[in-house]
Amino acid sequence: MQELFDRRVLLITGKGGVGRSTLTAALAHAAHKRGKRVLVAEIGQADSDYTPLARLFGRDTFPKDPIPLSGGVRGVTLWPRKGHERFFKKVIPVSALVNAALSSHALQRMLDAAPSFNEMGVFYHLLTLLLEQRPDGKYEHELIIVDMPASGHTLGLTGVPSRVLEAMPSGPIAQAMREGQEVMHDPKQCAVWVVALPELLPVTEALELLDGLVKDKMPIGGVLLNRFVPDEFTPEERERLQPLLEEREVYGKARFIGSPRSEEALERLDRGSKVRVLRITERPLQGKALAASIAEDFASGRTA
C-alpha cells in the first residue's frame, strides 16, 4: 500500500456521483496516517457556496493558499487566477509591469474567456505548490491529492499542455507547460486513479477514460472500484434463496441479483485494461464516517 502513496501527486477522477470526493478524502487520511505531509486540492469553481470535498473536512470551501484541516491534512483550492499571478511574477521581469498586467481588466477578461488559459492557471498553481520547499530543502507538500473534475473535463485538463503547445509552440507559456508535463507524465511522480462503479456502463466509461488518459500520456495508477459488492453466496445458498425471493419485494434482492455483476465488472476491468484494480466494498455509511472507514482500509492495506 505504501507504494500507492509513493508519488508527488495523485489525480483522482471518474464521472459524477461515483464517489470521487469521498475517496480523495479517504486517501488523504490514509497517507497522513502513514506519515506523509498531505495536501488535498480541488479545482476552483465559479463561486460555489460549498464543495463536497471541503464538507468532508468540516468546512464549506478551501482557500487559495493551503490551510491545515482537521486530521492533520492540509487543503487548498487550485485557482486559475492564482496560477496566472504566479506565472506573471515569474516571466515578467519588472514588478511594475506585473502589476500592470494583473490590474489590466482586458487581460483578465481575456484569460477568463479562454478555458485553456484557465486550465493553464490551475495547472501552474498546482506546479508551484508541488515545487514549494521548506527551509530544510524538503518538499512542503510531500503528496498532493487532487479531486479532479468529472471524466470529460479531466481529459480537458490533462490535455491542456499539449493543446496549448499546439496553439503556442514557443514562448514562456510553452516553456511552463513543458515543465508541467515533465512532472505530470512521470510515473515516478504522478499517478491518475479512475474511480468507477461495478456496473455495465460505468465500467465501459472507465475503460474509455483510461484510453483517453493513456493517449494524453498520463501515468495510470489504476482503477478504484467503488461500492463493490462481493458475491458471498455459495451456489447452494443461491439456489435455496432464489425461489423464495421471486415473489417478494424485499431489500437486498437487487444486490443479491446484482453482486455477480460486481464480480463481472471486476473481470471486465482486468481484461480490458492492464491496470491495477482496487476494490472498495460498499458500506452502509455516508459522509465523514464513510471516508474514515475507507481510509482505515487504505492505511492498513486491507484494500486489494
Place this chain on the structure above:
Amino acid sequence: MTPSIAQLVMTRRVIVCGGSGGVGKTTTATAIAIAAAQRGRKVLALTVDPSKRLAQTLGVDRNAAAPTSISAERMAEAGIHAPGSLEAWMLDPSVVADRLIERLVTDTTEAHRLKGNRIYRQLSRLVAGTQEYMAMEALYRFLEEGRYDLIVLDTPPSRNALDFLLGPGRVAAFADGRIFQLFLPSDQQTGFFRAAAASILTRVNNAIFGEQTYGELQEFFATFANIIVGINRNASQMLKTLQNPDEVAFLLVSSPAAEAMVEAFYFRRKCLEMELPFRGFVLNRSEARPDARVMPEVSAFGEVDPVLGSALAKLQRLATLELAQVERDRKLMDELTTELGEDAVALAVPALANGAHDMEGLMHIATILMEEPVPVTEHPVPAA
C-alpha cells in the same frame, strides 16, 4: 401550480436539459423528445457531441448536415406512428462555427484567412462557451423557422451545468472591444497616453505569450473584430428568447450525489438571476421512488435449514446496504423538494439494470419522466 414534465412537453416550444457531463443528460433529453412525439407533437431533438451509443440507438448519422428523421421502424418500436414527428440533429460544433463565420463575415478572403489562423482553429477549445453559443445559435434558427412544435435541447457536455447559461455571454465577453485593444499593434493606438500604455502592454504581452504567439493573436483579433458586433447582438437576442416562461422550460439533469446538490441549487439560483424559466430537476439513478419493499425476515429458518439460514444472514447484510442507499437518496430528494419553489418539480429516475441505451430503455425512461411527481413525504416507510 407546479407543471409536471408531462405538461411541459405538451405546452412549451423549447425544453433545455442542462447538467454536467456523465449524468445521463442526453438520455433524458432523448426520452423527453420521444414522449412528446408519442403524444403527437412534432419534435426535434438537438444535441451537441453525443455519445456513439445514442446515435446508434436512434439510427442517425453523427455528422449529418441537417436534422434527420428517425426511421419509421424505430419509431414504431417506440410506439410513434405519425411519420416525421421525431427528428434528431447531432451538432458538430466546428461545422456550425464555420457556417457562422461565413454568415457574419461577408468578405470571402477574410473568412478564409480567419479559418486558416492557428488561434481560430483551436477556437472552440480555446474560447469557453463556443459550443454553447453554437447550440443556442442553432436553436434560435430552428425556432425562427417554426418547423417544429417542440425542440428539446441537450446542452453540450461540460464540467458545470452553468457553462451553458454563461457560455454565450462568455463568447460575447471574449468579443469585448477592450480585449481587442490588448492586441492592436501599438502604432495603431492614437494619443500619447494610449500609445505609451500600448507599448507597455506590448512588453507585457511579449513576456507572457512570446513574440510569435502574440503576433498570431494580433492577426486573429484584427480579423475577428469584424464579427464581434454580430456575436454580441445574437447573444442578447437569444437570451431574450429563452426568457419567455410560456414557451421555454429549463430542466437540470443530475446524479443523486452531494456534489450534484451544490450544482443544482446554484443552477437554480443562476436561472432566477438571469430570468430564465427554471422548471425542475431530474435526478437520474436515484432510489428516491415509491417503494413497497420490506426488510427480509431472518429468524425462523436458521436452525432448521443451515444453508438457508446462512443465505438469509448474508441477504440481511445486503438489505442494510440497500436501505442505506434508499435513505441517502431520499434525504437528498427531501432537501431538494424543501428548497424548491412552487413552480419547479423534482423527479427521480431509477437506474435501469441494462442501462438506457436501446429503444426499450429510452421508452421506459420516457414513461417514468411523464409520471406525476409524488411528494417524498408520502413514500411508504419500510417495515423493519
